[in-house]
Amino acid sequence: MKAKRIDALSASLRRKKDFAFISALRQKYPSAEMYLVGGIIRDTLLKRNSKDYDFVVRNIPLRALQRVLKSLGTVNLVGRTFGVLKFLPKRSLLNEPIDIALPRTDHSFGTGGYRDVKTQSNPQLPIEDDLLRRDFTVNALALNLGTGKLIDPSGGLIDLAKKTLKTVGDPIERFHEDFTRILRCIRFACQLNFAIDPKTLKAIPKLVHHLKERRDGKFIVPREMIAHEIIKAFVADPVRAFDLVADMGIVHQLMPELEKMKKCPQPANFHREGDVWVHTRLALSILSSPVYRRQFGMGGVNAEIVFGTLFHDLGKPYTIQTPKKDGTDRIRFNNHDTVGAELALTIMKRLSFSVFPKTNDFLHIDPERIAWIIRYHLVGYRNDIDVMRETTVEKYFVNPLFPSESLIKVQYADTAATIHQNGKADFTSFRKILKRVGKIKKTGKKAAVPPLLDGNDVMHTLHMPPGPTIGLRLTRGKNVSMFFFQSILPIDLVLLYKRTLKMGLLF
The missing domain is CATH 1.10.3210 (Hypothetical protein af1432)
Structure with a gap:
């Protein structure tokens, strides 16, 4: 069954025009090795839909790879040492560019910042070395597009069968390379409905305080990346996400306001x-x-x-x-x-x-x-x-x-x-x-x-008691409300109107 799914994935790549670059590279460079890597292999084996196409290409220098791809579409280089190309084929129906990279190694500076890593590409680097730099074993899989062989240096196939999320190597070390991986772990557990390996799970509370750590006045982990992972986790499985962010100390570090709900009695x-x-x-x-x-x-x-x-x-x-x-x-x-x-x-x-x-x-x-x-x-x-x-x-x-x-x-x-x-x-x-x-x-x-506001809004905003003055202020604001509705988006309009109300400009 596993082989059939992988064969079907390979066949779909051969059929689709967006992936014609594979045969073009193979003809130009017969010694090249091309691999489909990461999430799409995992999702195919789990029978999940995925359009997360990431490729690694061996034995072709970066400039030569760029030249061939440029003749087939639009190419953007993401950092010369990264060796990652964003490629969008001509007349493509894809919503996003395809990532095509040389094999890479990472050397973390030990800060946990996702940018604080020296990444070095090398077209001769074995694919196994590239896979061993990744976050979780189920993401450290590659399909050799020439031989059809699955490459699995860290036991990802076993963990897929066990429905278990485990870091590649030591979890403390892996999370220390990039603290965002803590939240990615939560997100993948919710999206895939996987258990988290006990050793991996035990490491998270020890490191979670780093999520709000600053260096030179800036957060080590950007707030946007935190939001990206938390939102995806909660939408995938609201209750599992709720339990994990609480149990792992993420609520305490990032949303401490929620903790007061615990032991708050109700009638x-x-x-x-x-x-x-x-x-x-x-x-x-x-x-x-x-x-x-x-x-x-x-x-x-x-x-x-x-x-x-x-x-x-x-x-x-x-x-x-x-x-x-x-x-x-x-x-x-x-x-x-x-x-x-x-x-x-x-x-x-x-x-x-x-x-x-x-x-x-x-x-x-x-x-x-x-x-x-x-x-x-x-x-x-x-x-x-x-x-x-x-x-x-x-x-x-x-x-x-x-x-x-x-x-x-x-x-x-x-x-x-x-x-x-x-x-x-x-x-x-x-x-x-x-x-x-x-x-x-x-x-x-x-x-x-x-109306933009009702009496309750006026009382809450201006901290006024009920009375005839409330109605008077609403009446005076009516014409302003109608004017604003013609030109401003509703929620923005309400904010502007309330700020104006607080400043006393309407009344």
Whole structure:
């Protein structure tokens, strides 16, 4: 079965015009050896779709390789000592260039910075030496395109069969070469549903503090790379990612605000499932459950929904009031939605969560959109949706200007994870929301342009008590709101409007 998959991969390379460079190089340089390496070999053997084409070419000098490829398409050299070429064939249908490299060795400076490595290419270097510089055994595989032989110097095939993620060589040494590999380990474990080798797993907590280490005022591991790995891990498997980043100390180092959710009590009559941490984990588990798929289809969940769920109750530990301490009738979390939105915004900006482009619908995060979801995740629950005006319902739930659909999905996860005294979740309010939204959608009527702010926004932003002054300020801002809507993107517009409000320029 393994041989059939590899044969099918080789046949597809021969068929596709984008890979005609393989035969061209072979004709020009008969002694050349060409290898397909890394993730695509792993994914082919696991029967996973992949377009991660990386090649290593032996016995051809770099300049000669460049010349041949340049005659077949566009070539860009990524560092002369790296010996890596980005190649896009003429009239290619590929979305990204193909990586074609000479065999390389790495010599780490021992700082853990991913750039703090001296990489030296050598066309005569054995392919085994190139593979032994890689991160994990399951990624240190190569297919000889001439002989069809699989090259596996570190036991990657055995680890694939065991579904185990293990570093190539000593994990402390391998992680010290590049601390980003710690997060890549978490990400691969979530994406592949692999166990992490005990020795590899044991090394992570010892080194995780380096993820926030600085040198000369700059982070050793760029925040964008941290965000890249964390987002991919959580989207692949929300609960596994949640457990791993907590157990390995990554939450403590990078998102310490989350730790307060642990042992933060909730009223037992509404939250039999446990504290805020347990509730959040249960909500994340709902996102990959059969009941969620029945409700919303098989399309999966994107980063906006996952992190909206992760952060939705983040404000609770910071706003908790108890009968014993504060004299309340029960445990309460007044304004936790607003406080949580600001805390989440701080985390996402600190860790550069907007790293993926807007064109990537699945992984892109706009921190302001997620903050909006958190801020309004109780709309329709705190206030009965049956008595809400139609324009208000449209504003939150049928609004192309805001993440209304993601809001509904986060509310579903929150509801399903809120276990009452009878041991069940109560979907009464959620069903009312769906019913009301469904009626509006059936009319086919476009949602009216909603006001940028409501009275709650004014009170939260200016820290004002309820009263007639709130309505006066909203009325004075109405014309400004309509003007802004014609020229600025919605979330940016809200930010600008609120800043203007704080500065007192509108009123």
